[in-house]
Amino acid sequence: MSEYKFIESALIHGGIYGDKTTGAVNVPIYQTSTYEQKALGENTGWEYSRTGNPTRAALEALIAELEKGSAGFAFASGMAAITAVLSLFKSGDKVLISSNVYGGTFRVLDKVFNNFNIGYSIEDTTNLKALEEKITPDVKAILVESPANPLLTVTDLGAVAALAKKHGILSIVDNTFMTPYLQRPIELGVDIVIHSATKYLGGHSDVVAGLVVVNDDTLAERLAFIQNSTGGVLGPFDSFLLIRGIKTLGVRLDRHVENAEKAAAFLKAHKGVRNVYYPGLPEAQGYEINKKQAKNGGVMISFELDEKYDIKKFFSSLKLIALAESLGGVESLVCHPASMTHASIPYEIRQKVGITDGLIRLSIGIENIEDILADLENAIAESER
Numbered sequence: 001m002s003e004y005k006f007i008e009s010a011l012i013h014g015g016i017y018g019d020k021t022t023g024a025v026n027v028p029i030y031q032t033s034t035y036e037q038k039a040l041g042e043n044t045g046w047e048y049s050r051t052g053n054p055t056r057a058a059l060e061a062l063i064a065e066l067e068k069g070s071a072g073f074a075f076a077s078g079m080a081a082i083t084a085v086l087s088l089f090k091s092g093d094k095v096l097i098s099s100n101v102y103g104g105t106f107r108v109l110d111k112v113f114n115n116f117n118i119g120y121s122i123e124d125t126t127n128l129k130a131l132e133e134k135i136t137p138d139v140k141a142i143l144v145e146s147p148a149n150p151l152l153t154v155t156d157l158g159a160v161a162a163l164a165k166k167h168g169i170l171s172i173v174d175n176t177f178m179t180p181y182l183q184r185p186i187e188l189g190v191d192i193v194i195h196s197a198t199k200y201l202g203g204h205s206d207v208v209a210g211l212v213v214v215n216d217d218t219l220a221e222r223l224a225f226i227q228n229s230t231g232g233v234l235g236p237f238d239s240f241l242l243i244r245g246i247k248t249l250g251v252r253l254d255r256h257v258e259n260a261e262k263a264a265a266f267l268k269a270h271k272g273v274r275n276v277y278y279p280g281l282p283e284a285q286g287y288e289i290n291k292k293q294a295k296n297g298g299v300m301i302s303f304e305l306d307e308k309y310d311i312k313k314f315f316s317s318l319k320l321i322a323l324a325e326s327l328g329g330v331e332s333l334v335c336h337p338a339s340m341t342h343a344s345i346p347y348e349i350r351q352k353v354g355i356t357d358g359l360i361r362l363s364i365g366i367e368n369i370e371d372i373l374a375d376l377e378n379a380i381a382e383s384e385r
């Protein structure tokens, strides 16, 4: 049994550490679909790997411990995790979502859950007074991201949790961008935390996975039932990869954030850059709230180039930073939200929420920052019309 106080240690020793049978310091990959039963009605506690698998269980215990919840659930992707959470609702229910939620979250609500008469509406969750007015009797949950993708909009998570509690509805936070190392929504009173573990938790752009954490026994029971019934579970090998990735989350994020702070300052000072969105900049929207609820501004930065720069040329001039969807890996990535991550959101809605065609989103990696800045500097210079 490990003894520790700090999250840096919990990342390595948390959940179910090692293997009691052999003393292996790593949880083995239990690559099995089923388990032999000694006699009728007599099993080892493991029956079938959709219902439970020891490698997945170790990961689930780990994320629950890190997020300070009572139960964790691992899914085959972030979207499978979100789908499982939305399956808590029934026909006639409605979910309020923050503007700027992940494009896939919008899409599954708009194109899948809508067919089952589970509604949604997009709200400015930074304006709590206006948000409260939208809580009609059919509203059963508020789902937010903070900072939200891609404008890094900050929402007061404690205030949203309190508002939800007051009205007897659920507060749900997609904590993908911050991870429990930087922000723990359950400690702020939030009911359900979701992760696309594909991003920082995995950290190496080599696994697609999703996680859910709750801090209530009834909710845990309902989610376990949904997970087992709908079956979008994470396999043993991918569970192992995530446990391995999480061990280095602290050191990776320390470097990620150090680099991101330097990149944000560089972009801010650049004459070719118009707007820089980064919650770690004192002039950023929600800077004070973010400072209160998170360890720092995180890693994601969005910015707009001045009109005299050709954005297509900018993307093609980058030599180190790769143009790709996703984020959170050790390598720096860049994307164009309007045509990539947020393309499933109709043009009019994109304009309304500020996802302009000139917006560029950066996921700063852990390379040497001088190489990252040189690549940005060069690509901006090359793209001048």
Ligand SMILES: *Cc1c(COP(=O)(O)O)cnc(C)c1O
Pocket (backbone or CB within 6 Å): 077, 078, 079, 080, 102, 104, 105, 145, 149, 174, 176, 177, 195, 196, 197, 198, 199, 208, 209, 210
């Ligand atoms: C990527 C992402 C998702 C979806 O996760 P997948 O693992 O790609 O299914 C959900 N929310 C946020 C904030 C994301 O960045």
